[in-house]
Amino acid sequence: MKTNLIIFALFLSGLLYAQRPNMGGFVGKNASLHNGQISGKLVDAKSGEELAFANVRLFRKNDILMEGTITDEKGAFQFTKLGLADYYFLVNYIGYEETRVDISLNKNKTFVYLKKVKVEPGAVSLDEVSINEDRPVYESKMEKIVYNAENDLNEGLDDATDVLRKTPLLSVDLEGNVNLRGSSNIKFLVNGKESTFFSGSAADALQMIPAEQVKSVEVITSPTAKYDGEGGAGIINIITQQKQISGFKSTINGSVGTRVNKQSLDLNYGKGKFGISVRGRVRYGWPLSGEQTYHRF
Known part of the structure; x- marks a missing residue:
């Protein structure tokens, strides 16, 4: 009788262990695929002064542009929800040399913080002075951030969806769905006015606008009273080269x-x-x- 009880107890414990859910493994592996993060701060290589509103673009090693942003008032920038892969980012700022930084994210290093990214000032020649008008690619205003697509190198882009992928604060998935700071509750305007272009699917509407027709994109995060209450996350205003646009x-x-x-x-x-x-x-x-x-x- 005692032997039978021992055998039954061993069988029962083995059965419970086999039915116990796996709390790690698969879930942890999937969760780590897009939990990479890169952040840092840009400073003047000589004075140590923080570089506010500098242009930072993130690329994969195969030169595919992932996203772009601008630094805040303290020179800080951040890229989140990144896959574990090899990247590099380019820093562009008026009066400074272009700076490249290579970064690798893997399962042992999913978070990279660069305390000080030193950007070298551009060389100045005293013998000859030439004044060139540099049109900004990114502008930060009181209520909005502006991406001037016409001032950027956008060769190879197909439609407005590709342009929005280069716009700060926005993220666009493979189906063309746009998010502003993680929210899809966005109101779209064309040249400052509502358009039935976006009465249906915004992803389809964006694909109907050729990339070369996009002059600039305004991301309005704090709408003023002239905008109504729609678009809880903010407003995206697409400025086109022509007042009348058509697409199919x-x-x-x-x-x-x-x-x-x-x-x-x-x-x-x-x-x-x-x-x-x-x-x-x-x-x-x-x-x-x-x-x-x-x-x-």
Whole structure:
């Protein structure tokens, strides 16, 4: 009898251990894929003075631009929710040399803080003085941050979605959904006015605006009284080269099979402040022939 009780206790403890959920492993691994962070502070290499409102752009090692930002009043910058990979960032500031810093994020180093990134002042020649007008790429104003796309090198960009990926404070996912400081509650304007371009999907509307038509993007984080209460996270005002813009986007998908059939049609057209969107979906199927046999034991 005593031997049987011992065997039963061992069996029960083994069963409980096998059914215990895995609290680490898979969850921790997935969570670490995009928990990388890079932050730091820019200072003058000679005086140590903090460099406020400097342009900082983050790239992957294969030269793909990830995102851009500007430093705050104390010269600080930060990139969050990064994948674990090799990166570098470029610092551009009027009157200073372009500075590159290489950084690697991995499972053993997911957070990198650069206390002082020293930026060298540009060389000044006393023999000859030439005045060149440098148009700023980024501007910080009282209620908004402005990305002047026309002053930046944007060769190879397709549409407004790509332009917004380079705009500070904004993040754009692979489907074209835009977030401002982590929130998608955004109001879109075109040339300071509401447009039916954005009456439907904002992601589709952005893809209808060619990149070369975007003059600048204003990210308004503290709207004044002239804006209504929509857009809890803020307002994105897209300034275009022409007052009247037009665009067209269409998507047709289809699949045919012996079990499930799916068809879809997406048409989007916009001109000026007017836009129209047409969508269609078809899905149908039929019962499968055959027989099923069940056995109960």
